[in-house]
Amino acid sequence: MTLPIVLTSPQDVDDWHPDGTLGLVPTMGALHAGHASLIQRAATECDEVIVSIFVNPTQFSNPADLARYPRPFEMDRAYAGRAGATAIYAPEPETVYPEGHATRISVSGVTDLWEGAARPGHFDGVATVVSILLNQIQPVRSYFGEKDWQQLAVIRRLATDLSLPGTIVGCPSVRDRDGLALSSRNARLTDDQRESALALSAALHVMRNLVRNGEQATGNLLSAGNELIDQQPDIDLDYLAVVHPESLAPLDTIVQGARALVAAHIGETRLIDTMDLTEPAEGTTIRA
Ligand code: AMP
Numbered sequence: 037m038t039l040p041i042v043l044t045s046p047q048d049v050d051d052w053h054p055d056g057t058l059g060l061v062p063t064m065g066a067l068h069a070g071h072a073s074l075i076q077r078a079a080t081e082c083d084e085v086i087v088s089i090f091v092n093p094t095q096f097s098n099p100a101d102l103a104r105y106p107r108p109f110e111m112d113r114a115y116a117g118r119a120g121a122t123a124i125y126a127p128e129p130e131t132v133y134p135e136g137h138a139t140r141i142s143v144s145g146v147t148d149l150w151e152g153a154a155r156p157g158h159f160d161g162v163a164t165v166v167s168i169l170l171n172q173i174q175p176v177r178s179y180f181g182e183k184d185w186q187q188l189a190v191i192r193r194l195a196t197d198l199s200l201p202g203t204i205v206g207c208p209s210v211r212d213r214d215g216l217a218l219s220s221r222n223a224r225l226t227d228d229q230r231e232s233a234l235a236l237s238a239a240l241h242v243m244r245n246l247v248r249n250g251e252q253a254t255g256n257l258l259s260a261g262n263e264l265i266d267q268q269p270d271i272d273l274d275y276l277a278v279v280h281p282e283s284l285a286p287l288d289t290i291v292q293g294a295r296a297l298v299a300a301h302i303g304e305t306r307l308i309d310t311m312d313l314t315e316p317a318e319g320t321t322i323r324a
Contacts, residue, residue, distance in 0.1 A: 042123075043086075060086050060169070063088060063089055065112045066105070067111075075120050079119070082176060086122070086175070087121040088173070089125070090127060092165040095161030097156065148284075151308065162191070167194065167198060167200060183209040183308070232302055233271070233307060239298065253289060257278055275297065275298070281295050
């Protein structure tokens with residue numbers, strides 16, 4: 037396999053820009069099978085796939101979290117290539133935010149609650165970097181994970197409101213065999229913490245099963261989910277919610293596409309997960 041070409045500036049991207057359809061998969065690196073599923077999907081739908089690897093400083097509020105974010109660049113490059121990437125865009129922070137950069141993009145409404153409330157400024161950083169990347173790369177399609185459901189909702193709003201280039205494509209969450217949603221942060225969990233973390237996805241599954249059995253009242257769903265999570269003293273729950281899939285407003289009663297969202301700290305590690313509670317059959321992708 038030829039390794040994907042590495043591009044580090046918008047000029048590099050312009051010089052390389054292929055004739056066929058270009059798909060973009062924005063990431064912060066430390067790639068895993070969740071990222072691979074996005075790259076594979078892009079490779080089936082586009083002639084060329086560019087994976088951006090950029091640990092975006094403006095979406096971190098904690099400098100220590102930013103500093104310790106893993107950056108295994110050469111492994112990521114090879115892994116992205118095996119999944120179908122033809123190019124890697126790996127700019128330095130000064131390339132994305134040159135001296136004098138003074139613009140922040142803020143999406144309102146859909147950012148009011150959940151991750152937006154828990155991590156002030158986070159979605160401004162995400163919206164800003166996604167706008168820059170889409171404008172620099174001009175993809176025909178950009179691929180994002182449903183695992184970060186609120187982020188996907190923010191990006192859809194942003195892309196519509198600012199007429200960003202290309203189509204935004206959401207891709208299903210990939211889980212490990214035990215149900216834990218894949219995340220670059222899972223590597224930080226001890227074995228015991230990982231065992232406790234399973235209660236998060238288990239709670240979402242229990243809630244979805246209740247909906248399949250006819251439960252419509254979100255109060256009852258949340259009680260069942262919370263009961264499971266409460267059994268794990270290691271879990272410091274941030275929120276468990278049932279929300280409208282687009283507005284992300286809390287729901288009293290299930291509607292089509294209603295989403296459960298969960299976020300929790302386990303030790304120092306913050307994990308999030310989500311599930312479509314109205315999905316008719318097993319719809320999640322399990323890592324092979
Ligand atoms: P990140 O590198 O964490 O910024 O993630 C880059 C992209 O991969 C985002 O669009 C994420 O939503 C997506 N992603 C991360 N984990 C998963 C997963 N387990 N399944 C599917 N997509 C994922």
